[in-house]
Amino acid sequence: MNIWIAIGVTAVGCYAVKLVGLLVPEGVLERPLVRRLAALLPVALLAALTAQQTFADGRVLVLDAKAAGLAAAALALLLRAPFLLVVAAAVVVTAGVRAMTG
Amino acid sequence: MRAGVPTVRCVAEQTALEETSGGGGAKPDPAVVRDALGVGVAVGLSGFAFGVTSAGSGLTLTQTCALSLLVFTGASQFALVGALAAGGNPLTAAAGAFFLGVRNAFYGLRLSQLLALPRAVRPFAAQWVIDETAAVALAQPSRRAARIGFTVTGLSLYVLWNLTTLLGAVGAEALGNIEAWGLDAAGPAVFLALLAPMVRTAVERAVACLAVVLVLGLLPVLPAGVPVLVAALAAPAVLWVRGRRRAAMDDGGMPMDDDARGTGR
Numbered sequence: 013m014n015i016w017i018a019i020g021v022t023a024v025g026c027y028a029v030k031l032v033g034l035l036v037p038e039g040v041l042e043r044p045l046v047r048r049l050a051a052l053l054p055v056a057l058l059a060a061l062t063a064q065q066t067f068a069d070g071r072v073l074v075l076d077a078k079a080a081g082l083a084a085a086a087l088a089l090l091l092r093a094p095f096l097l098v099v100a101a102a103v104v105v106t107a108g109v110r111a112m113t114g
Numbered sequence: 115m116r117a118g119v120p121t122v123r124c125v126a127e128q129t130a131l132e133e134t135s136g137g138g139g140a141k142p143d144p145a146v147v148r149d150a151l152g153v154g155v156a157v158g159l160s161g162f163a164f165g166v167t168s169a170g171s172g173l174t175l176t177q178t179c180a181l182s183l184l185v186f187t188g189a190s191q192f193a194l195v196g197a198l199a200a201g202g203n204p205l206t207a208a209a210g211a212f213f214l215g216v217r218n219a220f221y222g223l224r225l226s227q228l229l230a231l232p233r234a235v236r237p238f239a240a241q242w243v244i245d246e247t248a249a250v251a252l253a254q255p256s257r258r259a260a261r262i263g264f265t266v267t268g269l270s271l272y273v274l275w276n277l278t279t280l281l282g283a284v285g286a287e288a289l290g291n292i293e294a295w296g297l298d299a300a301g302p303a304v305f306l307a308l309l310a311p312m313v314r315t316a317v318e319r320a321v322a323c324l325a326v327v328l329v330l331g332l333l334p335v336l337p338a339g340v341p342v343l344v345a346a347l348a349a350p351a352v353l354w355v356r357g358r359r360r361a362a363m364d365d366g367g368m369p370m371d372d373d374a375r376g377t378g379r
Contacts, residue, residue: 016177021204022181022208022212023181030240031222032219035226038227055309055322056324057214058309060342061192061302061342062302062309063326064330068333081299104296
């Protein structure tokens with residue numbers, strides 16, 4: 013039930029912000045500070061989420077095969093690999109390291 | 115869900131609004147459709163990673179598919195299932211996903227001028243206002259091309275994303291332990307791929323670094339899901355520090371830092 017609440021709130025919230033963009037008059041959200049913040053908010057959230065999902069197991073910090081997988085993804089990004097290849101690199105390297113280290 | 119199109123996007127940022135207002139573009143429709151399908155198919159396939167991740171996080175098939183159908187903005191979906199898997203409170207988890215979705219409002223602002231949709235159509239078009247449709251539509255030279263680009267990208271991506279979500283969720287059950295396959299690395303890799311094109315200036319790097327420090331430092335002491343929300347404060351914090359420093363430099367007559375790039379986003 014908790015999961016359905018989370019899904020419902022997220023769905024309504026995310027749809028609402030999409031619609032707001034299409035409906036509000038030009039100029040309301042176009043103030044420089046608001047735009048700057050809107051551009052930087054995803055940077056902060058995505059960086060935090062990447063770090064958390066790579067280095068956290070519950071509330072404990074860990075360094076495991078996923079870190080190697082993420083390093084492979086970072087390398088693929090530096091080499092300008094397409095999106096799917098970046099994700100595949102992380103998955104394959106993580107699985108490989110786990111298979112080798114048991 | 116915006117990776118793979120950073121170049122399209124950069125071009126869009128620079129050229130879209132002034133060029134489209136002229137409206138005299140001569141790009142043939144099939145070329146627009148081809149561009150749009152390229153983005154829609156490439157990104158649509160990554161719904162598979164979401165389906166697997168979501169199922170691996172303990173969501174049911176119905177819940178996983180409901181997310182792709184109703185939320186339809188990839189980063190928010192990944193964030194939500196990640197937060198739920200970590201044992202976060204549902205509202206905390208939803209808040210993180212919501213804040214990630216806020217950027218779509220700014221795409222909507224630009225698209226509403228560009229596409230000039232009738233008011234009655236807007237509630238239906240809204241669900242497709244995401245990174246990829248905005249990138250493709252804003253890169254087009256005319257209103258007609260932008261409308262075609264938006265519609266074809268939106269439709270192909272929506273259909274494929276939901277189809278591959280279903281396949282991924284079903285596949286995850288067949289795969290069993292997704293960690294043995296390394297599939298738990300898909301979520302963070304998606305975030306990294308989304309993040310990479312956003313981090314170009316010194317300010318953006320500072321925000322990313324501060325957010326990482328905050329989230330890893332607070333993880334052991336705060337309830338699940340909350341550290342990510344606190345880490346979001348890195349954005350206003352860095353802006354505030356930079357504003358103060360800039361003001362101080364102006365007083366001293368020093369040159370300002372050169373990170374004014376990126377303000378167009």
